Amino acid sequence: MATRTDRQAGAARAGAGGRLFGWLDDRFNISPLIEFMRHKTVPVHRHTVWYYMGGVSLFLFLVQIASGILLVLYYKPDEANAYESVRFITTKVSFGWLIRSVHSWSANLMVFFVFVHMFSTFFTRAYKRPRELTWVTGFLMLAMVMGFGFTGYLLPWNELAFFATKVGTDIAGVVPFIGNAVKVLLRGGDDVTGATLTRFFAIHIALLPAIFTAILAVHLIFVQRQGMHEPDYVQKLPPEKKSLMPFFPNFLLRDTLLWLMVLNLLLALAVFFPWELGTKADPFSSAPQGIRPEWYFMFMFQTLKLIPAHVLFMDGEVLGIMAFMVAGLAWMLVPFWEAKRRPGGRARPITIIGVLAIVYMLAMTIWGYLV
Amino acid sequence: MKLNRRDFTRILLGGGLLGWLGSALYPVVSYLKPPKIPEGNVQSVKAGMVADFAVNTAQIVKFGRKPVILLREDNGEFKAFSATCTHLECIVQYRGDLKQIWCACHNGLYDLHGRNVSGPPPRPLDEYAVNVVNDEILVSRMA
Amino acid sequence: MRTQPGCRVFMVSCLAVTMLALSLAARLAMAGDTQAEPDASAAQEAVDNCVACHTENDMLPAGHLDADVHMQPGLSCAGCHGGDPTSDDQEIAMSKAKGFRGVPERRDIPAFCARCHSDIEFMRRYQPRIQTDQLSQYLTSVHGHKLAQGDQKVAECASCHTSHAILPASDTRSSVHALNVPGTCGKCHGDADYMASYGIPTDQFDKFKMSVHGVALLENQDTGAPACNDCHGNHGATPPGTTSIGQVCGHCHVNNMQYFSDSRMGHAFTERGFHGCEECHGNHDIHKTSDQMVGTGDKAVCMKCHKAGDKGYVSAGQIYEHLTGLASVYAQAENAKQEVERIGMDDVEIGFLLQESHQSLIQARTLVHTFDPDRVKEKTDEGTGKARSALEAAAAQVKDFHVRRRGFGMATLFTTVLVLALFLWIRQMEAK
Numbered sequence: 001m002a003t004r005t006d007r008q009a010g011a012a013r014a015g016a017g018g019r020l021f022g023w024l025d026d027r028f029n030i031s032p033l034i035e036f037m038r039h040k041t042v043p044v045h046r047h048t049v050w051y052y053m054g055g056v057s058l059f060l061f062l063v064q065i066a067s068g069i070l071l072v073l074y075y076k077p078d079e080a081n082a083y084e085s086v087r088f089i090t091t092k093v094s095f096g097w098l099i100r101s102v103h104s105w106s107a108n109l110m111v112f113f114v115f116v117h118m119f120s121t122f123f124t125r126a127y128k129r130p131r132e133l134t135w136v137t138g139f140l141m142l143a144m145v146m147g148f149g150f151t152g153y154l155l156p157w158n159e160l161a162f163f164a165t166k167v168g169t170d171i172a173g174v175v176p177f178i179g180n181a182v183k184v185l186l187r188g189g190d191d192v193t194g195a196t197l198t199r200f201f202a203i204h205i206a207l208l209p210a211i212f213t214a215i216l217a218v219h220l221i222f223v224q225r226q227g228m229h230e231p232d233y234v235q236k237l238p239p240e241k242k243s244l245m246p247f248f249p250n251f252l253l254r255d256t257l258l259w260l261m262v263l264n265l266l267l268a269l270a271v272f273f274p275w276e277l278g279t280k281a282d283p284f285s286s287a288p289q290g291i292r293p294e295w296y297f298m299f300m301f302q303t304l305k306l307i308p309a310h311v312l313f314m315d316g317e318v319l320g321i322m323a324f325m326v327a328g329l330a331w332m333l334v335p336f337w338e339a340k341r342r343p344g345g346r347a348r349p350i351t352i353i354g355v356l357a358i359v360y361m362l363a364m365t366i367w368g369y370l371v
Numbered sequence: 372m373k374l375n376r377r378d379f380t381r382i383l384l385g386g387g388l389l390g391w392l393g394s395a396l397y398p399v400v401s402y403l404k405p406p407k408i409p410e411g412n413v414q415s416v417k418a419g420m421v422a423d424f425a426v427n428t429a430q431i432v433k434f435g436r437k438p439v440i441l442l443r444e445d446n447g448e449f450k451a452f453s454a455t456c457t458h459l460e461c462i463v464q465y466r467g468d469l470k471q472i473w474c475a476c477h478n479g480l481y482d483l484h485g486r487n488v489s490g491p492p493p494r495p496l497d498e499y500a501v502n503v504v505n506d507e508i509l510v511s512r513m514a
Numbered sequence: 515m516r517t518q519p520g521c522r523v524f525m526v527s528c529l530a531v532t533m534l535a536l537s538l539a540a541r542l543a544m545a546g547d548t549q550a551e552p553d554a555s556a557a558q559e560a561v562d563n564c565v566a567c568h569t570e571n572d573m574l575p576a577g578h579l580d581a582d583v584h585m586q587p588g589l590s591c592a593g594c595h596g597g598d599p600t601s602d603d604q605e606i607a608m609s610k611a612k613g614f615r616g617v618p619e620r621r622d623i624p625a626f627c628a629r630c631h632s633d634i635e636f637m638r639r640y641q642p643r644i645q646t647d648q649l650s651q652y653l654t655s656v657h658g659h660k661l662a663q664g665d666q667k668v669a670e671c672a673s674c675h676t677s678h679a680i681l682p683a684s685d686t687r688s689s690v691h692a693l694n695v696p697g698t699c700g701k702c703h704g705d706a707d708y709m710a711s712y713g714i715p716t717d718q719f720d721k722f723k724m725s726v727h728g729v730a731l732l733e734n735q736d737t738g739a740p741a742c743n744d745c746h747g748n749h750g751a752t753p754p755g756t757t758s759i760g761q762v763c764g765h766c767h768v769n770n771m772q773y774f775s776d777s778r779m780g781h782a783f784t785e786r787g788f789h790g791c792e793e794c795h796g797n798h799d800i801h802k803t804s805d806q807m808v809g810t811g812d813k814a815v816c817m818k819c820h821k822a823g824d825k826g827y828v829s830a831g832q833i834y835e836h837l838t839g840l841a842s843v844y845a846q847a848e849n850a851k852q853e854v855e856r857i858g859m860d861d862v863e864i865g866f867l868l869q870e871s872h873q874s875l876i877q878a879r880t881l882v883h884t885f886d887p888d889r890v891k892e893k894t895d896e897g898t899g900k901a902r903s904a905l906e907a908a909a910a911q912v913k914d915f916h917v918r919r920r921g922f923g924m925a926t927l928f929t930t931v932l933v934l935a936l937f938l939w940i941r942q943m944e945a946k
Binding site for chain 2: 070073092093094095096098099260
Binding site: 264 | 858859860862918919922925926929932933936937939940943944
């Protein structure tokens with residue numbers, strides 16, 4: 001039940017806003033919630049900048065929803081019409097070129113910022129108790145974002161996308177036991193066809209958004225409930241030495257500022273580096289030179305290319321994929337197996353592992369493009 | 372009137388917000404209005420009123436990116452075919468005297484079923500469906 | 515001893531089964547017997563001793579094909595050479611008494627084939643629609659005349675159709691299929707040593723291969739393009755006469771022929787006995803035409819007869835100007851369209867206008883055969899109009915492209931103002 005002081009504080013808000021608040025509070029008792037939010041603070045220290053990365057990822061997701069909904073008003077998800085409908089959007093629909101390029105660029109930026117967000121929480125060890133599940137839900141979302149990228153890439157039905165999907169689903173099919181079933185499930189058949197397109201479309205605009213939104217909500221609730229993680233050196237400070245900023249309105253306003261700049265960046269990219277249409281996919285033509293997955297899959301793709309065809313008793317590709325799956329699982333479970341204490345001032349093993357991971361991914365990605 | 376900093380910031384904020392909202396909403400609202408031709412892959416095209424089309428004549432109609440020859444036979448029936456000759460892609464024409472479709476480039480002839488009956492063309496012309504709805508001629512792809 | 519009822523039933527059943535089994539066995543045995551005997555008479559009818567014997571002795575004629583058009587309906591060797599294929603005794607099978615005719619001399623081959631092929635009563639049993647005038651046509655041809663005079667080198671039926679691998683012209687393996695005709699004619703006509711005594715060129719096949727028709731026929735497999743027989747005829751093969759060249763070319767190139775025969779030049783050509791289309795375009799080495807062929811330049815065919823300053827010279831120059839004018843505007847418009855496509859703007863309307871302009875260009879080039887600069891100009895003006903519209907449309911798209919950048923600039927301006935305002939507000943708030 002709202003206390004008198006809460007109510008009074010609420011009613012003290014002038015005008016229509018206050019009356020609306022009163023009306024809602026009467027029915028839903030939101031005053032305690034508002035009070036809780038009012039007192040939220042964000043630690044200020046030299047790593048505060050990384051706190052914004054999650055918000056930017058969220059912003060980009062919202063941009064994707066908005067631009068995606070606009071695109072789906074004109075896009076046709078069947079083999080005969082997909083390519084032409086995208087061409088229609090980019091040439092005939094007013095500002096269609098803008099919405100489409102924003103959607104494509106925002107997808108790439110979102111993957112980038114999600115990785116940055118993930119690594120920044122990793123290196124500040126924000127995944128430690130009590131935030132293990134925040135990390136796990138975050139990792140699940142990272143995987144889904146890459147799934148968004150993979151399914152969305154096929155939708156314009158151009159040559160590169162068609163063959164990239166073929167190669168990608170072929171790789172998925174290599175997993176032992178369940179691989180073929182997964183491949184057929186993804187493709188809607190044995191080959192990449194119009195059925196694949198329809199299926200990917202459904203996954204991209206319905207299945208993934210639903211699951212992602214649910215997990216995102218949980219992730220955000222965790223963050224709001226637990227507050228921001230403080231790096232070790234900040235935790236050791238006495239309370240009066242800690243610098244804090246209120247979440248409302250300071251942090252939020254700063255967030256808005258950053259979001260505005262990111263939006264402008266997106267517009268700049270859309271105008272000066274518009275996304276290509278490509279040539280329409282022809283399932284009967286042979287694969288063009290240089291099929292590549294999108295950049296965020298490149299490190300895996302390049303790794304698979306480097307593994308020899310047979311390693312001991314295992315097929316090289318299978319080994320590679322299993323290795324990545326094990327690595328992914330280990331990464332997701334980091335909060336549970338990472339050593340609790342580490343004496344001395346030397347770098348923790350986990351930090352070294354993280355740095356190695358980044359170096360590996362960067363190196364493989366660059367290598368993939370050089371070849 | 373001297374503006375203090377607070378007021379200046381407020382005005383800047385209000386004006387900036389309005390301007391920004393306008394520049395953000397204008398493209399979105401514009402996008403929502405459908406273009407004149409509402410679809411990418413053209414499924415059907417309007418080709419004028421029946422009354423304006425004389426018997427035993429033909430017109431070239433634009434069907435998306437492809438030219439289509441729409442002709443009216445002596446008995447008033449409409450027929451439509453791809454207007455691109457299957458030999459070397461010249462645009463065909465209707466010959467009222469021969470009652471056949473003729474390609475001027477190498478004297479190819481097609482009958483009124485689109486079949487290549489004389490000359491170099493190796494294949495018939497693709498047929499399009501013609502329907503008359505409320506006295507308006509509608510050319511569309513064959514089902 | 516009295517038997518039990520069950521025992522009785524059992525014994526009767528055993529008996530019945532045994533009898534059934536025996537009768538079945540007997541039936542099977544009898545059937546087996548009848549099957550064991552081969553049907554000797556039927557087997558004997560199927561044997562063609564000509565083929566059988568010649569095959570056995572490895573004496574089949576060179577190039578013999580089972581798919582040969584005479585082998586297929588069962589006419590076989592005896593159908594042409596006579597004799598009795600049912601006898602396996604060579605003395606009987608190949609005896610004159612049985613009608614054996616042996617291998618004919620070259621000069622007798624046309625008559626040899628015409629024995630059947632000029633007889634419609636006979637031929638219609640095998641192919642109701644077939645022509646039977648091949649021999650009479652052949653006798654009118656150069657080959658026919660020379661053969662009658664005793665020249666054994668000229669082509670007779672077997673030279674083109676082969677003797678034992680004859681296939682219908684519609685069959686792609688046939689020596690007289692459209693795609694193979696140039697090679698078949700070229701076997702003699704391209705052999706300089708063989709043709710030395712006749713004093714005619716032997717470079718026709720080489721020239722034809724490089725020509726527009728040769729490339730279309732031999733490289734692109736376009737059977738709409740003419741092979742040797744389409745212009746020269748089949749059995750009555752003769753090069754088209756000077757007055758009929760236009761008709762031959764005009765069979766496909768209708769408009770060109772009509773314009774030409776109605777024109778001043780057409781009449782002049784006929785009067786002077788010039789060779790029509792061939793004068794300017796050649797015969798076997800007809801190359802893809804270019805605008806350079808018309809006009810007063812060094813590649814222009816007009817200059818073969820016309821001199822600087824005469825009426826033809828002036829007309830030629832004007833026609834050239836009109837054509838090249840349209841061609842250059844068209845090329846500009848094409849480049850503009852490609853640019854529009856490259857920057858990702860809408861090029862559909864531009865494409866249509868270009869198509870229409872190109873049609874006008876093709877028609878203008880055909881109108882050259884009227885040799886009337888005004889008629890050519892009428893068409894090139896039409897085409898230029900379309901090409902210019904295409905250029906305008908392309909320019910509009912490029913302009914739009916830049917408008918986007920300006921729009922972006924405006925949006926950035928508003929964003930910057932808002933960002934600045936927010937920044938100031940935050941600062942002010944935190945200064946307190």
